[in-house]
Amino acid sequence: MGRATSLRLAQDGRDLVLGYVRDEPAAATTRSEAEALGVTCSTVRADLTTDSGIDELFDAATSRAGRIDAVVNNAGATFRISSLAETPPPTCRRRRTWKAREDRVHASDGPGRSARGV
Structure with a gap:
């Protein structure tokens, strides 16, 4: 799913x-396929x-692209499946960390425009 989404965005x-x-190797292949579509693409482990x-x-x-317009999270980590009351604080912090990064994306996107609409 990550490769297909990446290539669809590259087509745009x-x-x-x-x-x-x-x-x-899979990341390098996807990068090459995206670059063949005429876009700049880099990978980060x-x-x-x-x-x-x-x-x-x-x-x-941020350093490679200058700004972030959108984030597609295809990471397969679920961390924990339980009620919020049973979720340990470190797990909640990880979720808040993603939220903070999402807020950073919105802040870099400029007034009146939502990164979610990409």
């Missing part, structure tokens, strides 16, 4: 920064189940 002319955790991995990906995207 969107430059990409792709995060991956394990499959470097980052574990999005950690705060430092999330920071690494967002920092790389």
Whole structure:
């Protein structure tokens, strides 16, 4: 699903920064396919189940692309399936960390325009 979404965005002319955790050959193939569609694409190895991995990906995207217009999160980590009352604080912090990054995307998108509509 991540490859298909990336290539669809590339077809629309969107430059990409792709995060991956394990499959470097697949990430490189997707990058090459996106570049063949005429867009700039780079890859970042980052574990999005950690705060430092999330920071690494967002920092790389900002430094490579200048700004972030949209985020597509295809990471398969569910962290924990339980009620909120049973969810440990570190898990909630990870979710808030993603929310903070999402807010950063909206802030960089300019007035009157929503990144969610991409």
